Amino acid sequence: MLTSVTSDQKADLMHFIRDAVGANADFAVFSAHLLGLFENIPGFETIAPCDALIHEIWGLYR
Numbered sequence: 001m002l003t004s005v006t007s008d009q010k011a012d013l014m015h016f017i018r019d020a021v022g023a024n025a026d027f028a029v030f031s032a033h034l035l036g037l038f039e040n041i042p043g044f045e046t047i048a049p050c051d052a053l054i055h056e057i058w059g060l061y062r
């Protein structure tokens with residue numbers, strides 16, 4: 001069963017992506033990297049995160 005992602009975890013994911021692609025990636029690059037990270041998180045490896053979560057983390061990134 002999926003558990004919710006905490007605010008700290010969302011910030012950590014955003015920082016991992018920023019470290020990987022820099023601060024100026026477009027949404028396509030950002031979301032591809034985020035989905036790649038989620039493949040390594042138990043519960044998300046077979047069920048993709050919802051669009052709202054992706055956009056929330058994108059908001060932190062921008």
